[in-house]
Amino acid sequence: MSRTEIPLIEVSSPDPRERGRQYGEAARAQIGLSIAYYREGFARTAGLSWDAVLERVPRWNALVEEYLPGIVDEVRGIAEGAGVRTEEILALNGRGELSFSDPFGEEECSSYALLPEATGDGHVYCGQNWDWRADTLDTVVMLRIEQPPAPTIVMQTEAGQVGRQGANSAGIGLNANGLGARFGTGLGIPQPYIRRKILDSPGLDDALHAVFSSRQSLCTNLLVTHRDGYAVDLETTPGRHGWLYPEDGMIVHANHFQSVVPEQLEETYRPFSPDSLYRVPRIERVLRRARDAATPGAVRATIAEALGDHFGYPNSVCNHPDERAHPLDRTTTVASSIVDLTTGEYWMAFGPPCENDYELLPWRLYGSDGASDERSPSTAPAVA
């Protein structure tokens, strides 16, 4: 079975520029790969030269800085640390928003949240399969951001991006799925900044405020879970947002609107990825058994079974490259996560979960002070 090494990157500083430099230095190789992939991708599918892309990106600066103060400095630091241009890091963070029709399509992901009433061990879990271009597999990193006084974040992301999917030391988990529609006009805040602001949140109120105060150009599903046994799924659009609560302690979401079809799309809406229509019930069917799993190990095994499902292969929950697609357009599950928000354990499989074991990251979400002592093995969950 293929095993992909999980690249772990830790940054720590109250100063955004310094955090960025640490990130850029540590992820220099992956950032280089990522720039090469998107440079070619923009040219091939959008006919946009990399120079043209870099000319367009600075127009986001004011919008982004107003929404998430300090983040532009972090981006500059990443560029410095990686030895690339600031505009290149801005482009990696805006790769979905750079042209009206995303030349890279949408991420086909399957997310879940399980609350205590749905788990035999009474823990709160969240996570997802993140399905993206097979060629970007080597650009994915696990990033831990210690940024006092804001919460410490653990997340999986494409190298150079400031936010994607993860959880924080305040017990907030974030999972995300593309919804494949766009109807906004004008400039919108790129997704990585919105997601980072959610993960920067010390409280649920801040997290929801980050979602509902953003001006965006894409439709994206954001599943927000809290360790106190709360989850809400937010179908965000440039206009109205829809939302869903768990049923029997469970939410599963993939890539179609489940709560409301936006008025702007109501006459013509069809899911961009119809396999989303079976991925949700397939996962639900397995996760319903999580309440019979008495131990965290048994719950994780149930989640792993759900995320390894091959119904509709290769366009299955556990996603594999479809040989019928163009080589550069083939997708695969690049990372699969199981986050135990109760204990703070963060389990990751890199690559399709049918072939890769979930490994416990050396970072606990929760520690007494968020310092490096979190890395020492701890048996007792620290619940604040």
Add this chain to the structure above:
Amino acid sequence: MPPDTTRAARPLPLVEISGADARERGRQYGEQTRPLIERSLGFYREEFERKSGLAWPDVVARVPRWYPLIDDYAPGLLDEVRGIAEASSRTVEEIVALNGRGELRTRDPFAEASDCTSFVVTDEASGDGHVWCGQNWDWRSETAGTAVMLRIRQPGTPTIVTLVEAGQVGRHGANSAGIALNANGLAAPFQRGLGIPAPFIRRRALESAGMDQALQAVFTARQLLSTNVLLTHREGFAIDVETTPGRHGWAYPRDGVYAHANAFTTFVPPQVAASYRPASSDSLIRAERVERTLRRARETSSSAGMHALIVEALSDHLGYPNSVCNHPDPRAPRTFETLASLIVDLTTGEFWVAGGNPCTTAFELLPWNLYEDAEAPARLAAGAVHA
């Protein structure tokens, strides 16, 4: 009054075609169905003129406008149609018109509703743990005798068993990958222009090796008509898709049971939201009645018991003659009736057909098991299943 319950044999003709060459498959099809195609054309020629207001020569002249759409959506399938035309001594346009009969009947303000009632019972609800699906196919009485059971074997593609009106490339059926398609008209045309005729969409869905392909066939089609498509997979997954020229709606079985007739139930398309009323009001009786009977599925203890329960559901006469088991309404100017009834056990691959009203017609087991073609590809889990 409902007729008596003695069930008589009324088998549909069986037609088998095979081969990698579409034209050759079409020739086999046309040779075996020549008189039925002639009879069908006799009916539709007059029907189209009445419905569309188009004289037959005009219909034939315009049909080729569909070709690029069909070719783009289902490459190679027009060659099969050409083969059918050759061997049945008809023109290609005539055979395409048979496949576009739904689309060619849409402009009549006096159009009668066409009825059908589909169902699924998954392993979650069935007493024998099998996955069952099927439907009553209700259509114009005059077309009786033109339907056949068609088995299509193409190397590299799942083998299909489908009910069709002779000359059509796909209608209601199932395949060797364990995927079944049942369909019901939704009678709400709200778009003008060219759309891919339904038989091509259904054929592409039935050629699918996996549910991903079947859904892609349904969700990428640009169509003129609104049609309900119930897709079932032998692994216990089923989804009902209310397809329209614009947005599609969908729903899943509730506790393993689902039935659908001819009314929108998952959503009402915004294009008709202000005024929508089901064309066939008895739809509101039929879906409910079938579901109600099938909810007893878990009390059955054998496959024979499941089969009998399904026959009971499909033979229901509430609202007679516009009931689930549909009979000609003597008050109507043109009559409809259940011309065929299908029951598929997707777990075992057994396919039963009654060539008339299920209240009086015996269900006969087809001599073709869906899964007897061992090498037919079922694109199931290729990698290891995670423990």
